[in-house]
Amino acid sequence: MQESPFFREYIQEAEERAMERGLERGLERGLERGLERGLERGQKKCAIDVILELLSDRFQSDAVQVLKPTLETIDDLERLKQLLRAVPKTPSLEAFTEALRG
Numbered sequence: 001m002q003e004s005p006f007f008r009e010y011i012q013e014a015e016e017r018a019m020e021r022g023l024e025r026g027l028e029r030g031l032e033r034g035l036e037r038g039l040e041r042g043q044k045k046c047a048i049d050v051i052l053e054l055l056s057d058r059f060q061s062d063a064v065q066v067l068k069p070t071l072e073t074i075d076d077l078e079r080l081k082q083l084l085r086a087v088p089k090t091p092s093l094e095a096f097t098e099a100l101r102g
Helices: 005-058 061-065 068-072 077-089 093-101
Strands: none
Touching: 005 061, 005 068, 005 077, 005 093, 077 093
């Protein structure tokens, strides 16, 4: 049995629409994931900046800046929040450095 031109055109249009929808969904998901990662990175940078600012207020600013590269290696936002909460309770910069390593 031979397919009609109308049927072939209908199938082709349906396939094109399906591909468009798939591309749209893929783009939407990609944008969502990108935004989530961007927010995480933004929160990470913000947490590090606040930690350094608070430590600088309490201790010698030059010594505090030495900790920045170590803080930037931490990818776990919860760990950064934990360190942020520890700053007011930290008796010395050395104690904070120990907490940072531990």
